[in-house]
Amino acid sequence: MLTYILRRLGAGVLLLGVVTMVTFVIFYVVPRLAGQTPQQLATMYVGRAPTPAALEATVDRLNLDQPVILQFWEFIKGIFVGAQYEFGGRVVECSAPCFGYSFQNYQEVFPEIMARLPVTASLAIGAGVIWLVGGVAVGVVSAIKKGSLFDRLAMGVALAGVSLPVFFTGLLALAFLVHAWNIFPTPGYTPLIENPWQWAVGMILPWLTLAFLHAAQYARQTRGGMLETMGEDYIRTARAKGLPERTVIFKHGLRPTLTPIVTIFGLDIGLVLGGAVLTESVYSLNGIGRYAVQAIVQSDLPVILGVTLFGAFFVVVCNLVVDILYAWVDPRVRVAR
Amino acid sequence: MTAPGSETTESADPEVVASSGRADTANRSLRQIAWQRFRRDKVAMGGAIVVVLLILMAVLAPLLTRFFGYSPNEFHQELMDPLTGGVLRDPGNPAGGLDPLGGISPQHLLGLEPVNGRDLFSRIVYGAQISLLVAFGATVLCVIIGTILGSLAGYFGGWVDTVISRAMDIFLAFPLLLFAIALAGVIPDGAFGLEGNGLRVALLIFIIGFFNWPYIGRIVRGQTLTLKEREFVEAARSLGASNRHILFRELLPNLVTPILIYSTLLIPTNIIFEASLSFLGVGINPPTPSWGGMLSDSLQFYTTSPHFVIIPGLAIFLTVLAFNLFGDGLRDAFDPRSTD
Numbered sequence: 001m002l003t004y005i006l007r008r009l010g011a012g013v014l015l016l017g018v019v020t021m022v023t024f025v026i027f028y029v030v031p032r033l034a035g036q037t038p039q040q041l042a043t044m045y046v047g048r049a050p051t052p053a054a055l056e057a058t059v060d061r062l063n064l065d066q067p068v069i070l071q072f073w074e075f076i077k078g079i080f081v082g083a084q085y086e087f088g089g090r091v092v093e094c095s096a097p098c099f100g101y102s103f104q105n106y107q108e109v110f111p112e113i114m115a116r117l118p119v120t121a122s123l124a125i126g127a128g129v130i131w132l133v134g135g136v137a138v139g140v141v142s143a144i145k146k147g148s149l150f151d152r153l154a155m156g157v158a159l160a161g162v163s164l165p166v167f168f169t170g171l172l173a174l175a176f177l178v179h180a181w182n183i184f185p186t187p188g189y190t191p192l193i194e195n196p197w198q199w200a201v202g203m204i205l206p207w208l209t210l211a212f213l214h215a216a217q218y219a220r221q222t223r224g225g226m227l228e229t230m231g232e233d234y235i236r237t238a239r240a241k242g243l244p245e246r247t248v249i250f251k252h253g254l255r256p257t258l259t260p261i262v263t264i265f266g267l268d269i270g271l272v273l274g275g276a277v278l279t280e281s282v283y284s285l286n287g288i289g290r291y292a293v294q295a296i297v298q299s300d301l302p303v304i305l306g307v308t309l310f311g312a313f314f315v316v317v318c319n320l321v322v323d324i325l326y327a328w329v330d331p332r333v334r335v336a337r
Numbered sequence: 338m339t340a341p342g343s344e345t346t347e348s349a350d351p352e353v354v355a356s357s358g359r360a361d362t363a364n365r366s367l368r369q370i371a372w373q374r375f376r377r378d379k380v381a382m383g384g385a386i387v388v389v390l391l392i393l394m395a396v397l398a399p400l401l402t403r404f405f406g407y408s409p410n411e412f413h414q415e416l417m418d419p420l421t422g423g424v425l426r427d428p429g430n431p432a433g434g435l436d437p438l439g440g441i442s443p444q445h446l447l448g449l450e451p452v453n454g455r456d457l458f459s460r461i462v463y464g465a466q467i468s469l470l471v472a473f474g475a476t477v478l479c480v481i482i483g484t485i486l487g488s489l490a491g492y493f494g495g496w497v498d499t500v501i502s503r504a505m506d507i508f509l510a511f512p513l514l515l516f517a518i519a520l521a522g523v524i525p526d527g528a529f530g531l532e533g534n535g536l537r538v539a540l541l542i543f544i545i546g547f548f549n550w551p552y553i554g555r556i557v558r559g560q561t562l563t564l565k566e567r568e569f570v571e572a573a574r575s576l577g578a579s580n581r582h583i584l585f586r587e588l589l590p591n592l593v594t595p596i597l598i599y600s601t602l603l604i605p606t607n608i609i610f611e612a613s614l615s616f617l618g619v620g621i622n623p624p625t626p627s628w629g630g631m632l633s634d635s636l637q638f639y640t641t642s643p644h645f646v647i648i649p650g651l652a653i654f655l656t657v658l659a660f661n662l663f664g665d666g667l668r669d670a671f672d673p674r675s676t677d
Contacts, residue, residue: 018507026516031523159665163657165609167616167632168650175639175646267509277514278613282636292515293617296522308519311512 100302109306139222161216170282266322381666387659413454439644478546483553491561521619
């Protein structure tokens with residue numbers, strides 16, 4: 001088990017390295033390939049109408065005219081030991097982990113992300129619980145009662161669900177459930193410690209909206225997996241030895257179906273934690289994803305870079321956790337590879 | 338537990354089904370069998386018909402708008418309420434209140450956009466052009482990259498497979514939307530010899546194709562793994578065929594069907610991806626209409642003009658649903674495990 005965990009950790013670190021490199025390539029190399037001069041690139045890192053001197057200073061500060069490999073070194077160094085930028089005659093400190101410094105708002109990016117994490121985490125965890133439980137439950141019932149009215153209805157709704165983008169369901173909910181019919185209050189974020197009831201009430205629509213899309217996928221997948229598993233020989237054996245149907249379904253049928261679902265869940269929750277961009281935009285929740293979207297409007301590149309990196313880190317970490325959980329639950333995984 | 342009329346036939350007497358099936362399918366190729374199955378699947382046929390209509394709509398956009406509506410960028414501010422931006426029930430008379438239908442009338446089949454009063458029918462029809470163009474283009478790119486890398490990984494195995502499979506894992510684990518936003522954000526308005534919306538379309542195709550190819554890559558790799566053990570490949574190899582010959586002449590023709598099926602299922606994913614990017618403001622530049630962009634605009638007007646939410650949203654929903662139904666039907670029709 002220990003060697004397995006160490007190996008996965010190694011793979012995780014490697015993946016983090018790759019992700020960091022890709023992020024770097026997107027932000028520093030691609031614009032160069034697209035024909036931007038260091039000065040043009042520098043305009044994306046400073047305010048709206050910079051003076052030529054300020055531009056030159058930015059080029060210098062970010063080493064934009066230096067070879068790519070040197071830039072990459074500075075970039076990595078910033079993450080581990082922090083960085084210092086000279087800006088308008090004074091030195092600004094970006095302490096480690098330095099995910100960038102927004103020269104438009106005079107803010108370090110990493111603390112800003114951390115400040116928004118509770119919003120995104122509330123959204124992700126609440127929605128995650130709903131879609132995992134709801135999706136699997138509907139999938140199991142559909143599989144057991146295959147062909148029934150429930151099954152056909154549920155699968156019809158699920159098919160519609162995977163075809164509905166979050167921003168459309170969210171807008172519909174706002175236009176009708178909130179505005180026209182007054183069923184729900186206007187969604188918004190209240191910190192959990194401040195007022196748990198308000199927190200839940202304000203988040204319920206964002207949760208349902210985000211959960212609906214994923215629940216539809218999980219229901220389809222659970223149903224397919226259950227149908228396949230329930231056709232296996234060992235299910236027949238379990239029934240033949242007189243086990244109650246409940247035990248057959250939940251202990252023998254559901255367990256193997258759940259393992260791939262848990263893997264996908266780890267991936268999905270990681271993606272959402274790194275910024276539920278669309279849901280946060282529709283409901284104007286000030287989470288990590290919306291931070292990135294607002295940064296696009298202002299073309300505040302360091303913020304976009306920081307959020308991208310942060311999101312990628314979250315996916316890798318969640319993957320790692322799932323891998324380890326997986327090995328703990330399923331001994332076959334430990335031995336293989 | 339199978340209800341009458343359920344799609345998979347589980348007859349009480351499997352022998353009857355098997356023998357009748359054998360007699361029935363004796364002289365037909367897999368493709369003919371599949372086509373026959375597909376034609377009987379009403380839901381999938383419905384999806385296919387909608388898909389064909391959508392493509393026709395996008396291709397004939399200029400004709401359709403000339404016939405039924407107005408040009409997509411023609412303003413009709415005289416019909417609008419200057420205060421709320423909604424469509425007036427009685428043009429030129431703000432005291433008359435807003436039209437609850439958002440201006441849906443024989444002149445404007447799908448109503449009007451808030452504030453500027455552009456004709457929504459024309460904007461939806463032209464939006465289909467962008468949506469389908471980007472989705473098809475991206476899917477083609479996914480298929481090209483996915484087929485090449487997937488078949489190489491499956492055929493050669495070893496370290497080639499390790500590298501490519503790992504790359505696919507990494508791609509599937511990426512926060513795609515964030516990376517796509519970042520990429521769309523850092524590219525300037527003129528680059529790679531393109532500018533304006535030509536560049537945006539090319540960029541969207543490239544970004545979506547570049548990030549979504551592993552879906553095809555995985556399928557092709559899996560198929561290649563099983564195919565390469567088959568006798569015909571061994572026969573070709575024993576006749577001294579080169580790897581290139583085996584890959585392109587022996588394996589590729591057998592991969593065409595699964596690739597076609599899964600690319601049909603990838604198109605709806607790509608349509609949503611494009612709409613999401615346009616919704617976030619990193620897709621097509623206005624005033625060119627795009628469905629995602631219209632939904633993004635509607636965020637300001639959902640209180641006064643709910644039709645402006647519903648119409649572009651329904652366009653996305655119906656398109657994606659039609660492609661999903663069509664693709665699911667194709668997959669079931671070609672599935673050798675499904676009985677007939």
